[in-house]
Amino acid sequence: MAIRMKVNGEERVFDIDPDTPLLWALRDTLGLTGTKYGCGMNRCGACTVHVDGRARRSCILPISRLEGREIVTIEGLSPDGGHPVQKAWEKINVPQCGYCQPGQIMSASALLAETPQPSDEQIDGALQVNICRCGTYQRIRLAVHEAAAELAGETDGEAR
């Protein structure tokens, strides 16, 4: 039983075990390895993608539940890495090892889509699902504010 969904704007048909979590379908079947495995149990956020615009953990979402849904992964967030969150991450030099950062960026971009000017508390609330073992949280907060400022068209070009 094939399952159809849109991934990064393209129609995709999955003819694999319908129990397969979206994470592994993206990584192994489509070769979209930007979405990371970290825990497999909705505890670390490394696998965060957008499902119909909302941040979801792909490691616990079987593809059987995603028929007809729209998925966006880190590779599809912007055509060229130019999403304000991606730009802010570069500008603030957020990543260390970088492994959790696609998940952080997907959580942050979903937050800003709903809450364009989040407070620190709102950032913490939305991103506490995402573990960063390298400890880049301070820079993540800064970068979310930076991205929010750019989205509001008031970036001063000198965040740090």
Add this chain to the structure above:
Amino acid sequence: MSAARTPIRNPAGEDATGKGRVFKAELDRRRFVQAGAAAGLTLGFTPHVLARLNTAGTSSAADAAKSFAPAAYIRIDASGTTLIVHRSEMGQGARTSCAMLLAEELELPWEEIRIEQADGDPKYGNQNTDGSTTVRLNWQPLREAGAAARTMLVAAAAQGWDVAAGECRAEAGRVLHAGSGRSATYGELAAVAATLDVPEKPMLKDKKDHKILGTPRALVDVPDIVRGQAVYGIDVVRPGMLYASIERCPTIKGTLGSLDPEAALAVPGVKKVLPLEGAAQPFNLNAGVAVVAENTFAALKGRKALQIEWKTGEGLESSGAFRDKLQQLVDGDGKPFRSEGDFAAAKAAAARTLSASFHGPHLVHAPMEPLAATAVVTDEGCEIWAPCQDPMTARQRVAAALELDLAQVTVHVTLLGGGFGRKSKPDFILEAAKIAQQMKGTPIKLTWTREDEVRHGFYRAQNAQKLEATLDESGRLTGWRQHTAFPTILSTFMPGATDPSGFELGMGLTNLPYRIPSIQLESSGIASDVRIGWLRSVCNTFHAHAVNCFVDEIAEAAGKDPVQWRLEMLGEPRKLEFSDRDKPYGLDTGRLSAVIRRCAEVSRWGEKTLAEGVQRGFASHFSFLTYVAATLDASLDEEGKVKVHEVDLVVDCGTVVNPDTVRAQMEGAVVFALSMAFFGEITVENGAVQQSNFHDYPMLRIDQMPRVNVEILDSDAPPSGVGEPGVPPIAPALVNAIAKLTGKRVYDLPLTRAGLA
């Protein structure tokens, strides 16, 4: 700061030969000219062996043909300059820092550098990326490599233009002759430069002329990371690859009792079920059963369907009893490793004595990328792609285990999604190679689950320490006795080793820096039934903890401010001589005092009015040749849980290569240390680890992140460690703050044990 484009790419399917340089970073627009296509210059050094410089060669193929071919960190050909980074990147900035050292002396424009990640190869010297050593070990050789190449390129230009070399200069990837206005790119000069003699002692640039070193640079991989294009070990894709997962025996020395693979083999997509034998040190593998399938999920599903009985063994380590044994050890006499004065006499004469025992648990690394390795075995040998800190050890172990020549084993190093010491161990690479050996010609990607990573680690050792202090009538400290007990890391390499080694004791204990009339330091060993490994900062974490907490107790007993006490007990600057991995080093107590003093200033220690309910703790520590002091502000919430608000950290790590990396590493060290102090605890029952994932081995999250302020002291001293030294002072600063908050001292970590987290 604009980042250089230096991707590690994973062009699946592009590489028809299966032997391509997949992880050679390449700029799309500046593709490296293949072997033999152009004459060029390859330059590098085995550290400190200038005489072995390679003076010619066009590429790796040409290098291989030269019997004297040494390490090679720079390759210049008609297409331009490639910097070859031989240390592993796990977020600590190795790729960026190494490139900065080379580019500075080579006068390359930072925005245009391109980097290749080196395979595991002795020609690069020490590639074992651990111990906060990348900049420390490569500061001189990489700058010299760059300077030698620059000198030769200038000489080549001067020769071609028939002018004096002194009239020419290198700038932004070109050599210029001011008098005539002529210029040539390095690529144009490479062929001639390759024929020239290598300068024995190339002139290094003066610090005041540095354009790159000492300036903040974004990590070179950031553009790929934020686009989801960075390739970690778990992301490797090879043509025709199958996916593997291993169910392992819960105990390291256990064996397979019985296996029924039928249900697993019936899972769609499962191709094979392969029993894997365990192996003793130095291979140090769990017995396991591998499931090989068409994709990761099928492998995991097949693994769940396996019917296995393990012979786990009886009477193995259990954490509670292990703790009691450690306490018994430190209550008795240990093996002395530093004795000064006469502690027994000091104790007999003391007006007052203090005593405390400290305990710390086993800890696991939990890098966000669990372990993963891809291997293919053919008649020619074994090729591996892996996120490894130590590619040469991986090569050697695989060669030995598969009975191949070293030359038949290739290890390509991917990015590491965190390492923290775990990925220095080649066990996961060996497992992938052993599966691939049984499925010749098929690339096998082995992916560990988080549960595998937590349960089959090389753990930071559970430990106990007993400290005693003697004070005279005036409260002056007259004697210090400290007995440390833990299973040694040596047990991971040598069966039967139990006594802590000198290098473990040297991490924060042998080098106790205070002027105390009588010092008696003792150690005891104990055998563990789990594998012991190094985890970020290693033994410094528990030694610095006990020392700093006990110092606060002593200062309090003496009625002194703990910062003032430290400064007084360090006294006039002295140089203490110790050794690290058999190499002598000096601990300059003046530098330690300087970070303490500066930290007190920037945090306004004793002056700042803290918010109501907030208390402040202090700690300082010397590790990996770096000096760190930190204050930490904390409070208790309504439920009595600790909240950390702010950390001020001052670091002296000698000459700084990339100040932004130093800051990032200190910020990250605070988080790493707080995760350990709050939650970090691995418990063992009959040799089997009880935790499995982030629900029972939690990490600090963004809502618990304090504000971290970092100040880096200016220094002309040689560069010292950065990745690890920030960790040790944080937990004791926290516990010292908690003592003020609750009036009670915490002697056991993590804080969850006392209900504080």
